[in-house]
Amino acid sequence: MELVSEKPSMIEEACKTRVNPADVVVVAVICVLMGVVYVPLLHWLGAMTLHTQQLLNGALLVVFAVIICVRDAVGRLRISIQVGNEGIALIALAFACLWLAARWKEFLLPLMLVSACLTFAALVSFLFGKAGVRQFLPALGAFFVFGLLAGLVPTLDWPLRAMAGRYAGELLKAFGAPVKLLLVHGQPPQLALQVQNREFIVATECNGFGLLTSALIVATTLAFQFRLHWQEKIGLLAIAIPIAIVFNFVRIVSICVVAPRTTLPYGFVHETLGVIFYMLGLWLVWTVAGRYEEREAGMRKAGG
Numbered sequence: 010m011e012l013v014s015e016k017p018s019m020i021e022e023a024c025k026t027r028v029n030p031a032d033v034v035v036v037a038v039i040c041v042l043m044g045v046v047y048v049p050l051l052h053w054l055g056a057m058t059l060h061t062q063q064l065l066n067g068a069l070l071v072v073f074a075v076i077i078c079v080r081d082a083v084g085r086l087r088i089s090i091q092v093g094n095e096g097i098a099l100i101a102l103a104f105a106c107l108w109l110a111a112r113w114k115e116f117l118l119p120l121m122l123v124s125a126c127l128t129f130a131a132l133v134s135f136l137f138g139k140a141g142v143r144q145f146l147p148a149l150g151a152f153f154v155f156g157l158l159a160g161l162v163p164t165l166d167w168p169l170r171a172m173a174g175r176y177a178g179e180l181l182k183a184f185g186a187p188v189k190l191l192l193v194h195g196q197p198p199q200l201a202l203q204v205q206n207r208e209f210i211v212a213t214e215c216n217g218f219g220l221l222t223s224a225l226i227v228a229t230t231l232a233f234q235f236r237l238h239w240q241e242k243i244g245l246l247a248i249a250i251p252i253a254i255v256f257n258f259v260r261i262v263s264i265c266v267v268a269p270r271t272t273l274p275y276g277f278v279h280e281t282l283g284v285i286f287y288m289l290g291l292w293l294v295w296t297v298a299g300r301y302e303e304r305e306a307g308m309r310k311a312g313g
Contacts (some may be wrong), residue, residue: 012033012175018116023075029276031092031221032090032091032092032102032135033090033279035092035135036090036092036135036136036208038131039089039100039128039131039132039135040132042128043128043129043132046107046128047121047124047125047128050121050122050125050156050215052066054155054156054159054241055161057162058159061159061162062214062219063162063213063214063216063218063219063222064155064158064159064162064218064219064222066218066219066222066223066287067155067158067219067223067226068155068223070155070223070226070227070230071148071151071152071226071266073086073153074148074152074230075149075151076150076158076209076228077148078144078147078148080144081144082133082137082141082144082145083113085144086137086138086140086144087137088136088137088139088141089136089137089138090135090136091135091138092135093134093135093138093139093140095132095134095142096131096132096135097133099127099128099130099131099142100131101130102127103124103125103127103128105125106120106121106123106124107120107121107124107125110124111212118157118160119155119157122152122153122156122157122224123153123241125152125156126149126152126153128247129141129145129149130149133145146203146233147229147230147231147232147233147234149231149233150232150233151229151230152277153226153229154222154226154229155222155226158218158221158222158225162218164220165216165218166213167216169216169217169218169254169257170187170200170211170212170215170216171200172214172252172254172258173211173215173216173217173258173261174190174202174211174261175190175258176212176254176255176258177202177258177259177262177265178190178202178260180262181202181204181262181265181266186204186205187204187205188202188203188204189202189203190202190203191203191208199212202261202265203217204265204269205269207266209261209264209265211261215257215261216257216261217253217254217256217257217258219287220253220256220257220286220287220290220291221250221253221254221257223253223287223290224249224250224252224253224291225246225249225253225296226251227249227253227291227294227295228245228246228248228249228294228296229246231245231260231294231295231298231299231302232245232246232298232301235301235302235305236288236305237296237298237301237302237305238305241301241304241305242250243303244301245294245297245298248294248296248297251311252290252293252294256286256287256289256290256293257290259286260282260283260285260286260287263282263286264278264279267282
């Protein structure tokens with residue numbers, strides 16, 4: 010005679026997916042390959058982050074995106090190690106990108122980043138299935154954008170500084186302040202804003218790269234988190250760039266205006282205003298992303 014209370018547990022046990030030891034071995038091998046193949050890329054990103062102050066906040070945002078994705082995946086999905094066709098296809102694409110990177114050195118960094126993202130997506134697919142890959146898209150997008158911008162630090166430093174100095178100078182002139190943008194010769198050369206009789210060096214830390222990196226990472230993360238349509242994704246990224254540029258040169262203007270009019274230490278004024286405008290810039294990007302999400306949600310609701 011069978012007890013009724015035992016039936017649910019027997020049915021639940023029968024419904025569990027058996028783990029294939031071969032699949033576990035394949036996933037373990039892929040983890041080892043990720044460690045071997047992509048260690049140089051990760052080491053380079055770590056070194057760039059440690060030696061470039063503007064990248065530090067961006068790196069923390071990527072880590073935060075990964076933590077959120079892991080939390081959501083563990084909370085919503087069940088780990089079921091299974092080597093499927095989707096994961097195999099992603100691995101094949103990842104190795105194709107590595108092959109192309111070896112041939113096209115000028116595209117080495119973006120191809121390596123795409124390859125790393127595809128390999129990680131394959132690993133997620135093996136652990137959580139297709140739904141898991143979709144769950145980790147915000148983190149993968151944030152990592153790709155961060156890596157791409159890390160490679161652009163030397164290229165964009167001087168143009169961003171020149172842009173920030175020029176725009177800040179124009180805004181100060183609009184307020185009636187006598188301003189000159191000067192090139193200070195040296196090794197390396199520097200830009201300086203001369204406001205009345207005081208000079209403010211537009212150093213590398215003033216190029217706005219930190220806010221630009223963080224703004225694009227936040228925009229990318231939210232674009233995938235909110236599952237925006239590709240047009241909205243592009244639109245959000247396009248808006249994040251001028252937001253970062255504008256808030257950076259307004260920050261420079263605020264420092265030039267406030268510093269001579271206070272007895273507070275210059276370093277305190279510089280850092281405080283920097284944090285304020287950094288947070289305001291990210292808040293505005295977040296707000297714009299929320300508006301996109303509300304509009305898309307309304308369109309989905311109207312479409313039935």
